[in-house]
Amino acid sequence: MIKKIGKKIIFEKADDLPPNAMSLGTTEFNETGSWRNERPVVDKDKCIACGICWKFCPDMSIKEDAQGKAEIDYVFCKGCGICAAECPVKAIKMIEEEK
Amino acid sequence: MKYSIPEKELINPGHLACQGCGGALAMRIVLKTLGENTILTIPACCWSVIDGPFPYSAVKVPLFHTAFETAAITAAGIKAGTKKVEKEYIHSVAWAGDGGTFDIGLQALSGAAERNDDIFYFVYDNEAYMNTGIQRSSATPKGAWTTTTPTTFPKLESKKDLDAIVAAHNVPYQATVSVSYPEDFTKKLEKAVKKRGFKFFHILAPCPPGWKTNPEDTIKLGRMAVESGIFPLYEIENGENYTINMPSPKKELKPVNEYLLKQGRFRHLKEKDIELIQEIINKRWEKLKRLAGV
Numbered sequence: 483m484i485k486k487i488g489k490k491i492i493f494e495k496a497d498d499l500p501p502n503a504m505s506l507g508t509t510e511f512n513e514t515g516s517w518r519n520e521r522p523v524v525d526k527d528k529c530i531a532c533g534i535c536w537k538f539c540p541d542m543s544i545k546e547d548a549q550g551k552a553e554i555d556y557v558f559c560k561g562c563g564i565c566a567a568e569c570p571v572k573a574i575k576m577i578e579e580e581k
Numbered sequence: 582m583k584y585s586i587p588e589k590e591l592i593n594p595g596h597l598a599c600q601g602c603g604g605a606l607a608m609r610i611v612l613k614t615l616g617e618n619t620i621l622t623i624p625a626c627c628w629s630v631i632d633g634p635f636p637y638s639a640v641k642v643p644l645f646h647t648a649f650e651t652a653a654i655t656a657a658g659i660k661a662g663t664k665k666v667e668k669e670y671i672h673s674v675a676w677a678g679d680g681g682t683f684d685i686g687l688q689a690l691s692g693a694a695e696r697n698d699d700i701f702y703f704v705y706d707n708e709a710y711m712n713t714g715i716q717r718s719s720a721t722p723k724g725a726w727t728t729t730t731p732t733t734f735p736k737l738e739s740k741k742d743l744d745a746i747v748a749a750h751n752v753p754y755q756a757t758v759s760v761s762y763p764e765d766f767t768k769k770l771e772k773a774v775k776k777r778g779f780k781f782f783h784i785l786a787p788c789p790p791g792w793k794t795n796p797e798d799t800i801k802l803g804r805m806a807v808e809s810g811i812f813p814l815y816e817i818e819n820g821e822n823y824t825i826n827m828p829s830p831k832k833e834l835k836p837v838n839e840y841l842l843k844q845g846r847f848r849h850l851k852e853k854d855i856e857l858i859q860e861i862i863n864k865r866w867e868k869l870k871r872l873a874g875v
Contacts, residue, residue, distance in 0.1 A: 491636060491637070493636070499636065506638050506640065506641050506642065506643070507591075507592075507593045507638065507639070507640065507641035508593070508633075508636075508637045508638060509593050509594070509595035509596050509597075509632075509633040509637050509638070509639040510593055510594065510595045511595065511637070512595035512596075512597070512633065512637075513595065514594065514595055514596075514597075517600065531582045531583065532582075532583055533582040533583040533584055533585060536582055536584075537584075537585060537586060537763050538606065538760075538763070538800050539606075540598060540601065540602050540603075540605040540606040540609065540799075541594050541596075541598075541605070542590050542592065542593070542594045542609065543594060546582045550582050551582070552582065555594070557594075558594035558595055560600045561600060562600035562601035562789075562796035562797060562799070563601070563795070563796060563797030564601055564796070564797050564799055564800055566797060567797040567798065567800065567801065568800055576797075
């Protein structure tokens, strides 16, 4: 039996395993946001929607909001800070994560 | 938002790359341009971990994990197989780290380049065996700290000039690219997609844990490496037509010490070591300018 709990795929027996193919694009169960020490916060008034943070994000965590401005996906953002460092108008700030 | 590189994502979040990984960003840029008709071949390297544990996979294209020394030849085999059955053109891509290219996979790379197999070969160069714990490779630059070249005895040898080795095979297209210049990267990929035969890309992928840098400096370091001439961006067609893209050959190079001292792996260097490194860079830069005829 192949079970799917949320986005996680679970095989009960060895026979259930696919022989040589992997399920493509399925790492979304792995919520890497928990790795974060600092969270990026976008100042929407300053954001000029240039797309530079989106271009350089290694974790595909910059999304577009209704006004076309940057929005951060905190489920997957690992908090590397590239977006804050590269923002030309300093609209993104890194704020320490509260535990 | 303005999209200066293709918008479509063919890689999923939730992958296992470290914070600020240059290699993950490189794969993202490459798959955006090559598109869905791509088969990846990955030997042992950081990406065999980044992709995620079985049965999961971070990329949305088929991916084949293979042995360390066989990336190029496996990709060539896949291309030979798909040629018989493909309805649309399929890009066969070998994607290896610097260990699997400069050291271990060099003979397979040379074989595929000599036969001019119709594949892409990407080496994402983080300048050591980062995945296994930062051991030196022949891509590690002179003076760098790694766990096998400690600060009391840093690496003495210069980085191997792999691009010159590949150029000696007279392959149709090869280029050096950096994750800090995605537009230049995409432009070169679009050029290469139209070509048939062996295409080679050398990507500088800064590695925060291995270079002992802050993750937010990944892009900045890539840019400094290009501007200081330690990793110039250029392309070579048919092994002879050199074009330098960046930095401008008419301008003076920026001094390398800023780039070196930003990284923990070079922090032990003394002033005369830096001068020696600067000399090597200047010599390589002059040679490159001579080859490009500027």
